[in-house]
Amino acid sequence: MSRTVLLTAFFFFLITSVNSQVVSGPMLGPIEYRDAKVWIEVAPQVKSVSLQYKKKGGTKAKNVLYKGQLGNDFNPLQITVGGLEFNTTYEYQFIVDGKPSGAKGQFTTKDLWAYRKPVPDFSFLTGSCAYFNEPAYDRVYTDLVQLNKLAAPYGRKIFFHAVARRRMVYKGCRL
Secondary structure: HHHHHHHHHHHHHHHHHHHHOOEEEEEEEEEEEEEEEEEEEEEOOOOOOEEEEEOOOOOOOOOEOOOOOOOOOOOOEEEEOOOOOOEEEEEEEEEEEOOOEEEEEEEEOOOOOOOOOOOOOOEEEEEEEOOOOOOOOOOOEEEOOOOOOOOOOOOOHHHHHHHHHOOOOEEEEOO
């Protein structure tokens, strides 16, 4: 029994020591047609960082080694992955000091549709001035047609409800 507890404690220490080297991230930067940027911040004691990536569902992985300076009090890193294919989903994982970390994710490159395919469907929302009602301070509005009827006040959160119902895509990331 004590051997099992000792092994469990050892593996817990091993897992938490690797994950504690990642301070923040990863976070996707701009995703383009043939390249992508991924940001991460690592602890001062980290000696090497690389990003391992592959096509989603693929087996052949490639590595991009971070060649900048490490060991500072703050180590925000940006790694650019190049030579990617259009409209392809990639999975990535950071390797910190030679060990896989829990910092992983995926991204999809942009589709090159211009002059090759029909323009993709798109929609957008726009609005102005977020006004939130405070009934104690709002003026009383009357309907111009029926002067004795109260009109709806400004600031009904219609715009925000419309935004919340939409599934949006920004720079290859689904929100």
